[in-house]
Amino acid sequence: MVARYERIADELRDEILSGAHPVGSQLPSEAELAERHGAARGTVRQAIAVLAAEGLVGSRQGARRIVLGRTRSQSFAELHSFAQWARANGCRYGGQVIAQRRRAARGPEPARLGSAQVLEVLRVRTLEGEPVLLERTVYAEWVAGAVEKLPADCESVTEALYESIGLVFAYGEHLIDAVPAGAQDARLLGVRRGSPLLRQRRTTTTHEGRPVETSDDRYRAGSVAFSIRNSIGANPLVRQAGDLRFGAGEHMFES
Amino acid sequence: MVARYERIADELRDEILSGAHPVGSQLPSEAELAERHGAARGTVRQAIAVLAAEGLVGSRQGARRIVLGRTRSQSFAELHSFAQWARANGCRYGGQVIAQRRRAARGPEPARLGSAQVLEVLRVRTLEGEPVLLERTVYAEWVAGAVEKLPADCESVTEALYESIGLVFAYGEHLIDAVPAGAQDARLLGVRRGSPLLRQRRTTTTHEGRPVETSDDRYRAGSVAFSIRNSIGANPLVRQAGDLRFGAGEHMFES
DNA sequence: TAGGAGAACTTGTACAAACAAGCGAGCCCA
DNA sequence: TGGGCTCGCTTGTTTGTACAAGTTCTCCTA
Numbered sequence: 288m289v290a291r292y293e294r295i296a297d298e299l300r301d302e303i304l305s306g307a308h309p310v311g312s313q314l315p316s317e318a319e320l321a322e323r324h325g326a327a328r329g330t331v332r333q334a335i336a337v338l339a340a341e342g343l344v345g346s347r348q349g350a351r352r353i354v355l356g357r358t359r360s361q362s363f364a365e366l367h368s369f370a371q372w373a374r375a376n377g378c379r380y381g382g383q384v385i386a387q388r389r390r391a392a393r394g395p396e397p398a399r400l401g402s403a404q405v406l407e408v409l410r411v412r413t414l415e416g417e418p419v420l421l422e423r424t425v426y427a428e429w430v431a432g433a434v435e436k437l438p439a440d441c442e443s444v445t446e447a448l449y450e451s452i453g454l455v456f457a458y459g460e461h462l463i464d465a466v467p468a469g470a471q472d473a474r475l476l477g478v479r480r481g482s483p484l485l486r487q488r489r490t491t492t493t494h495e496g497r498p499v500e501t502s503d504d505r506y507r508a509g510s511v512a513f514s515i516r517n518s519i520g521a522n523p524l525v526r527q528a529g530d531l532r533f534g535a536g537e538h539m540f541e542s
Numbered sequence: 543m544v545a546r547y548e549r550i551a552d553e554l555r556d557e558i559l560s561g562a563h564p565v566g567s568q569l570p571s572e573a574e575l576a577e578r579h580g581a582a583r584g585t586v587r588q589a590i591a592v593l594a595a596e597g598l599v600g601s602r603q604g605a606r607r608i609v610l611g612r613t614r615s616q617s618f619a620e621l622h623s624f625a626q627w628a629r630a631n632g633c634r635y636g637g638q639v640i641a642q643r644r645r646a647a648r649g650p651e652p653a654r655l656g657s658a659q660v661l662e663v664l665r666v667r668t669l670e671g672e673p674v675l676l677e678r679t680v681y682a683e684w685v686a687g688a689v690e691k692l693p694a695d696c697e698s699v700t701e702a703l704y705e706s707i708g709l710v711f712a713y714g715e716h717l718i719d720a721v722p723a724g725a726q727d728a729r730l731l732g733v734r735r736g737s738p739l740l741r742q743r744r745t746t747t748t749h750e751g752r753p754v755e756t757s758d759d760r761y762r763a764g765s766v767a768f769s770i771r772n773s774i775g776a777n778p779l780v781r782q783a784g785d786l787r788f789g790a791g792e793h794m795f796e797s
Numbered sequence: 798t799a800g801g802a803g804a805a806c807t808t809g810t811a812c813a814a815a816c817a818a819g820c821g822a823g824c825c826c827a
Numbered sequence: 828t829g830g831g832c833t834c835g836c837t838t839g840t841t842t843g844t845a846c847a848a849g850t851t852c853t854c855c856t857a
Contacts, residue, residue: 288847288848290809290810290811291810291811292810292811310751311751316836316837316838317837317838318836318837326811326812327811327812327813328812328813329810329811329812329813330810330811330812332838332839333810333811340595342713342715345712345713345749345751346837346838346839347749347819347820347838348817348818348819348820348837348838348839349818349819349820349821349836349837349838349839350749350819350820350821350837350838351820351836351837351838352837352838353750353751354751355713355747355751356715457600458597458600458610458771458772459771459772460597460611460769460770460771460772461769461770461771461772462767462768462769463718463740463767463768463769463770464740464763464764464766464767464768465720465738465739465740465741465761465763466720466738466763466764467737467738467763481736481737481738482722482736482738483720483721483722483736483737483738483739483763484720484738485718485719485720485740486720492610494600494602494605495608496565496566496600496608496609496610506720508719508720508721508722508738509719509721511719512717512718512719513717513718513719513768514715514716514717514718515715515716515718515770516713516714516715516716517713517714517715517716543817543818545839545840545841546840546841547840547841571806571807571808572807572808573806573807581841581842582841582842582843583842583843584840584841584842584843585840585841585842587808587809588840588841601808601809602807602808602849602850603807603808603809603847603848603849603850604806604807604808604809604848604849604850604851605807605808605849605850605851606806606807606808606850606851607807607808
């Protein structure tokens with residue numbers, strides 16, 4: 288059973304994406320939409336809030352809402368799962384575990400993952416046959432067993448963990464910056480040492496706030512970009528100051 | 543006059559940031575908060591929605607809400623304005639226009655900015671005295687005059703434009719990836735050619751959806767990172783496929 | 798003691814009503 | 828003609844109510 292406001296949101300979104308409401312044009316008023324759908328104004332507002340969060344429409348008190356764009360931001364699942372994202376974009380994709388070992392948690396890991404033992408996995412992901420992403424992931428102890436059981440060429444870790452132990456990655460925190468490729472990065476991604484990589488560091492938790500993993504993912508430059516649409520009043524992306532230093536050598540599996 | 547739900551949100555945020563509600567702990571129920579603040583449940587829900595959008599709390603139907611983190615995502619203004627962001631972080635900052643000229647719009651610019659003539663500005667931004675950001679911005683014709691009147695060392699373009707013509711940057715679309723520094727990048731940022739830069743391409747519009755500018759901003763690696771907090775159901779960040787090609791030399795707003 | 802039924806609690810959805818606040822267009826007057 | 832003002836429209840805020848749906852804990856029973 289889909290909620291009513293979601294169906295209204297879907298319908299409005301379709302109308303925008305199909306061009307019935309061109310970019311820059313005014314949306315029907317809340318009252319009009321409410322009458323058309325036979326719903327209360329509050330429900331319509333909820334529907335419109337969904338579209339606003341997707342960056343499709345903007346609003347200003349007193350004035351009609353306007354259509355801002357036609358490219359829709361996707362769900363968290365696609366941000367988190369490389370496989371789901373690749374599939375949604377119609378790309379061939381694959382993955383391969385390069386190295387995997389258990390070790391004691393160190394540095395900020397005990398605090399972040401809440402376990403003294405962790406499982407460290409180095410994985411290469413490919414898009415259209417080419418290696419584009421190097422994942423250095425550290426799993427909390429309580430999922431380590433399930434991760435170890437996965438095949439080395441598992442295509443979607445997220446889905447596999449959901450199937451095996453019902454694990455859902457619910458919340459994530461991401462830090463995005465650029466770093467030069469280290470020796471290992473260069474070798475595995477097939478680029479020159481020092482060439483630019485897009486790095487995404489993330490920590491993921493379950494619905495209950497239980498930490499699952501932290502990861503250092505490095506994308507080959509040009510293969511992937513992150514996109515965000517936002518508006519005054521609500522957006523989750525922020526800059527964070529770095530310290531102008533970065534060491535290329537502080538990796539996990541660096542020999 | 544601040545809205546009631548905003549005051550409740552502020553109070554709750556303070557409690558979370560101050561540690562009264564530790565990370566992972568449960569928030570009081572909506573009914574409890576409503577009674578404590580003498581407000582209706584709907585108002586409390588609105589307040590909590592603000593915190594959820596900031597990534598501070600998560601929720602699941604039937605279960606108490608939990609605190610997800612203590613680092614608050616900031617407002618759009620801080621994402622958009624380098625000056626406002628730097629100030630909020632207590633950094634010394636500056637800016638200097640390197641070059642500026644009017645020219646005919648080309649490529650995707652006429653469509654994106656809605657004008658045939660544009661103003662192109664090359665600006666270097668500094669943090670704590672060091673150059674960290676190179677902005678290549680193209681302004682639509684209708685703001686070009688106001689931009690030209692700004693002093694070359696204007697510290698905050700966003701604020702200056704607001705003061706002079708009441709312009710508010712309301713909506714933005716951002717594309718984030720990594721690129722190697724070109725010759726000009728390297729010279730102006732004081733890094734080696736080919737070293738990694740974090741690139742943010744953005745297009746900004748007013749409340750009315752009127753395009754203001756598109757920009758290609760390049761951050762020195764290590765100086766700045768982008769951070770995002772998200773959850774299942776709502777997040778604005780997406781990956782976008784690149785084409786695996788990139789040339790270091792093809793600057794200035796290529797597609 | 799283990800497991801299941803169920804009650805109590807909590808969040809999600811929906812409706813209705815009212816007032817506040819801001820915008821825009823049209824009107825009137827100088 | 829130009830400027831200011833008013834009025835209607837539209838979105839923003841708030842309250843109250845009701846029920847649906849999911850979670851969690853307790854207690855009872857096999």
